Amino acid sequence: MNTSTAHAPAHSTASAHGADHGHHEHHEPGFWQKYIFSTDHKVIGIQYAVTSLLFLLFGFLLMMAMRWQLAYPGKPIPVIGHALQAALGDDMANNGVMQADLYNVFGAMHGTIMVFLAIVPILFGAFGNYVTPLQIGAPDMAFPRLNMASYHLYFLGGIVMLASFFIPGGAAKSGWTSYSPLATINDPVHVINGQTLWLIGMVLLITSSLLGAVNFITTIIQMRAKGMTWMRLPFFVWAQFVTAFLLLLAFPPLEAAGIMQLVDNLLKTSFFLPSGLVVNGQQLAVSGGGSPLLWQHLFWFLAHPEVYVLILPAMGIVSEVIANNTRKPLWGYKSLVYATLSIGFLAFIVWAHHMYLTGMGTRISTFFQTTTMMISIPSVIILTALFISLWGGSIRFNTPMLFALAFLPMFGIGGLTGLPLGFNASDIILHDSYYVIAHFHYVVAPGTIFGVFAGLYFWYPKATGRMMNETLGKIHFAGSLLFMNMIFAPMFIQGLHGMSRRMYDGGSTYFGSGVGLDQHILNLNISITHAAAGLGFFQLFFIFNFFSSLVWGKRVTSDNPWQATTLDWQTPTPPPHGNFTTEPVAFRGPYEYSVPGAKTDFTPQNQAG
Amino acid sequence: MEIPYTVKPRPDTGLYNAKVGIWLFLASEVMLFGALFSSYILLRVGAPDGFWPDVSTGWPHGLLNIPIGTFNTAVLIASSVTVVMAWAALKAGNFAKFKGFMIFTVICAFSFLGIKSYEYNEKFTHYVVRMKDGTAVTGHFDHEFLHGFLDKANTRRDQKNAGLREANAKAKQEGKAPKELLSHLSNRFLTLEKFGEENVESVKMLVDVPSAFRYPVGMKPPAVGDGSKGSEHGEHAEPGGHFEKEVKLADVQSIAAFIPSTATFFAIYFTMTALHGLHVLGGALVLGYFAFFGRKMWHQEPERLTNRVEVAGLFWHFVDLVWIFLFPVVYLL
Known part of the structure; x- marks a missing residue:
């Protein structure tokens, strides 16, 4: 027993901590230990950031190839067309022209990669990992090795997804939703096909997220610094906390569904295959008796909470940036917290609003329509509180703030245009049209991704010790805002005119078939594609800025260049292993800006008195 | 730390x-x-x-x-x-x-x-054996029949494999792709196709007797519970028991083990x-x-x-x- 008491953890003071460090680490960790197998939450956060930004770029490029096909159907894809043919075969890109299969592959993988390999990892894996322990005053995550395992599983899942492009038959091509029976029957030739690898990849990604969620919640419950009570947590931490619960409880049903679909595909079971299913004029030789609706229920049970996983951490980032740059406390901090908790609860009972048109019955539709309208209330509370936070502030218009400010109306457009989709009467017309695409992209692209950019510009100096270039940042912002809207706003119009999503030659089908889409609606396809190219061009400013600032960026002169109040800025820059030089103690709330009578216009949380 | x-x-x-x-x-x-x-x-x-x-x-x-x-x-x-x-x-x-x-x-x-x-x-x-007339029975294969069948089938497969190995050795020298060898059959996972490969005309089954099951046309459901077990026509089998039945494969739609x-x-x-x-x-x-x-x-x-x-x-x-x-x-x- 003596030994164990000797090992009892203690809040080490500055000197004791330094001594501890020197005592335990006799050698400098090598490259592998420092960058690949690191258990430091900050290194893992950066690993997540770099990997997920690369996936974000890759997902964007898939979309560019699809946009080309929509604007110029049947014309060879410039630059990469023949490379695609060489890499993926004639079935996919004959003479550099995108074939139907390739469009379906890119469509399914664009969604999968953007949601599961880019946005969730960057919000939760990167920002969550890097910032959360700092903001609560913890030396690291509660389970550092589990944290490393989360990243490695995520990385492995990404590799499996990427590898699936190159196997015979190509990657998954049944949409990111992988609806059965389509997902089971669409590649009967290959036993191990793209869908198989998609499912295996998903199981790896889900496991990674689950371990991450366990780690985050434990960390936030157990590792808060002395004095860091629940209502003194920065809003970002609250957002991560609720996000972690969403991942923890919503992902396992998809894991179960994934296992069942995997068994359907490999062992020829009929979980999701109904009796008497006829494919290509032949009755399918399976036992039948399964339910395609079951897959949809299990899938959306995850995928709707997932929507809030995609937006809540972005709201957290935006809140931090807004409080810091308006130099005043967030308006309605408690409302924000309770609204977030309400979203976390309601997110679990709205999933079937994705299924109004499946024939599941009007009573169920009515229930889900009601809950869907209810969940818009806390979302509006959050948005309103953030808008009111701007009122009367002396706003600093730096790059992170510009992105945060743009987030508000962009998310507002995305959210409000969701209401007609939430009512089942109006959804009948809008379902599966470009209107839907425009709606959720407004939430995730100019919404969440702007939140991500705000966070990247905001915490970059903490992670690297150098500022990103403001001029390049503002160019990046202006171009992104302009072209994001030029891409997605016209899609509302296309959708309202009845243009359906998921059609690989959308343009020419509508032109030739006499469906009656006006030429100017089809022409929007071309302008949208040009706008997407413009968006891509302006990201070059960001990429250049990101890397060049590592070398040429202005060095920060203090550990707290934004003069922020939260604990993440009260550490050395960049924070060392173990984060804090003195034990952090929280004496006050997270947003004490412009306190009357205070010497400076910000009072850090760990400032006594 | x-x-x-x-x-x-x-x-x-x-x-x-x-x-x-x-x-x-x-x-x-x-x-x-x-x-x-x-x-x-x-x-x-x-x-x-x-x-x-x-x-x-x-x-x-x-x-x-x-x-x-x-x-x-x-x-x-x-x-x-x-x-x-x-x-x-x-x-x-x-x-x-x-x-x-x-x-x-x-x-x-x-x-x-x-x-x-x-x-x-x-x-x-x-196994469940589904008949072409839409009925079905469940049960096991008769032990003696099964082992006779497996011995014969696996001996034939061994002989065929010996020939295949020789041919493959030759093919390897000529740089051609080798042919796949036949695998041994066991009493697990048998199917109608596998019986068909061995030219079997009928299989001998021990059919289960829970009363809810349907029986092939021309066969009366067994009268349950009079104690004389295992009669040829199944009239006297009791629940949980079974009776013997020769099933002609020409009448059979499919044979499947109790697998997923x-x-x-x-x-x-x-x-x-x-x-x-x-x-x-x-x-x-x-x-x-x-x-x-x-x-x-x-x-x-x-x-x-x-x-x-x-x-x-x-x-x-x-x-x-x-x-x-x-x-x-x-x-x-």
Whole structure:
């Protein structure tokens, strides 16, 4: 027993901590230990950031190839067309022209990669990992090795997804939703096909997220610094906390569904295959008796909470940036917290609003329509509180703030245009049209991704010790805002005119078939594609800025260049292993800006008195 | 750097980190198995009317071995008791006693898996034969017939393989692709196609006698319960027994073992029990690790080992609990 008491953890003071460090680490960790197998939450956060930004770029490029096909159907894809043919075969890109299969592959993988390999990892894996322990005053995550395992599983899942492009038959091509029976029957030739690898990849990604969620919640419950009570947590931490619960409880049903679909595909079971299913004029030789609706229920049970996983951490980032740059406390901090908790609860009972048109019955539709309208209330509370936070502030218009400010109306457009989709009467017309695409992209692209950019510009100096270039940042912002809207706003119009999503030659089908889409609606396809190219061009400013600032960026002169109040800025820059030089103690709330009578216009949380 | 509260509980929550972690993990596990149980309910409620193995499928009843399942339940419950005793022994500072209880727990775990695999094998050798007239029977192949058939088939396959090997050796020299060898047949996973490959005209079956099953046209359902077992025409077989029947393969639509692809019931039965089995295996490996390799940590950080055992024990109880739900749902209801 003596030994164990000797090992009892203690809040080490500055000197004791330094001594501890020197005592335990006799050698400098090598490259592998420092960058690949690191258990430091900050290194893992950066690993997540770099990997997920690369996936974000890759997902964007898939979309560019699809946009080309929509604007110029049947014309060879410039630059990469023949490379695609060489890499993926004639079935996919004959003479550099995108074939139907390739469009379906890119469509399914664009969604999968953007949601599961880019946005969730960057919000939760990167920002969550890097910032959360700092903001609560913890030396690291509660389970550092589990944290490393989360990243490695995520990385492995990404590799499996990427590898699936190159196997015979190509990657998954049944949409990111992988609806059965389509997902089971669409590649009967290959036993191990793209869908198989998609499912295996998903199981790896889900496991990674689950371990991450366990780690985050434990960390936030157990590792808060002395004095860091629940209502003194920065809003970002609250957002991560609720996000972690969403991942923890919503992902396992998809894991179960994934296992069942995997068994359907490999062992020829009929979980999701109904009796008497006829494919290509032949009755399918399976036992039948399964339910395609079951897959949809299990899938959306995850995928709707997932929507809030995609937006809540972005709201957290935006809140931090807004409080810091308006130099005043967030308006309605408690409302924000309770609204977030309400979203976390309601997110679990709205999933079937994705299924109004499946024939599941009007009573169920009515229930889900009601809950869907209810969940818009806390979302509006959050948005309103953030808008009111701007009122009367002396706003600093730096790059992170510009992105945060743009987030508000962009998310507002995305959210409000969701209401007609939430009512089942109006959804009948809008379902599966470009209107839907425009709606959720407004939430995730100019919404969440702007939140991500705000966070990247905001915490970059903490992670690297150098500022990103403001001029390049503002160019990046202006171009992104302009072209994001030029891409997605016209899609509302296309959708309202009845243009359906998921059609690989959308343009020419509508032109030739006499469906009656006006030429100017089809022409929007071309302008949208040009706008997407413009968006891509302006990201070059960001990429250049990101890397060049590592070398040429202005060095920060203090550990707290934004003069922020939260604990993440009260550490050395960049924070060392173990984060804090003195034990952090929280004496006050997270947003004490412009306190009357205070010497400076910000009072850090760990400032006594 | 030290992570706080890895061993001692945090004062305001009263918990050490791993305990919070395991409860959260178990919450996610509840959602995982909850989704599978929900799927079970939805699939069963949505199953077509009619009695399995009728062509309209329906939901099979009474095909699992209840006595063995009950015994296995007892084995798992016993292990759940001993895992607590093992933890209590550590709390009392008695490592030897801990080791004894823990080894017993692990033995229970592997016994459970052994019994489960026996049950699996039972299903793999149990068949449903669907006839072209839309009726179906279930049962086993007659022992003597089956072994005669397997001997003949495997001898033929050996001879054919010998020829193939020679041809392949030649093909290799000429740089051609080799041909695949024929695999041996066993009493598991036989199909109509496999009998067809061996030119069998009819198979001899021991047909099950639960009263709900349908029988081929021209055969009367057996009169149940007059005690004279195994009569040629089945009139006198009793429930749980069987009667012999020669089935002409020309009349047969399909032959399938009780495997996942045969019916949705088997699909969900095998998926759920296999996933549960993986949890048993994982838990047993961790508990076994503590039993056999825990001594070093016991001498250095006894409290830490005790915590680890407690956390693993919580997981073990959960695995037990899943089975407590699984057993009535798939065996009894």
